[in-house]
Amino acid sequence: MPLYDNPPHRVTVLRPTIGRDAGGGTTTVYAPIVSAVPCSINTVSASEAARFAAAQIRVTHTVAFLTATLTVGLLPGDVLQADDTTHRYRVQGLRAGRPHGHVPAFVYCDCEHIL
Numbered sequence: 001m002p003l004y005d006n007p008p009h010r011v012t013v014l015r016p017t018i019g020r021d022a023g024g025g026t027t028t029v030y031a032p033i034v035s036a037v038p039c040s041i042n043t044v045s046a047s048e049a050a051r052f053a054a055a056q057i058r059v060t061h062t063v064a065f066l067t068a069t070l071t072v073g074l075l076p077g078d079v080l081q082a083d084d085t086t087h088r089y090r091v092q093g094l095r096a097g098r099p100h101g102h103v104p105a106f107v108y109c110d111c112e113h114i115l
Contacts, residue, residue, distance in 0.1 A: 010083040067105040
């Protein structure tokens, strides 16, 4: 069975919204929009990190989703929270792949690990 048929990770997608804090000011609130989305979370390669650094964008991880199973449209600024570790990754950029032969299409999120 290919890895894309059974991705090893699951994430909850959180979308930022503007809310009010106790003092009446604004604050960013991250609300879950979908959970347990199958994916693969990997660190970026050195060449990818260098490419993003040249554009002054910090990217540490790539999260890959099988396009056919992704039920929401992802946006830069969304946060992906790993269901097994609760690590959070802020989406900095999105790439859409195309199917090739028997390999299906993927959506790739270039993310910054939020420490």
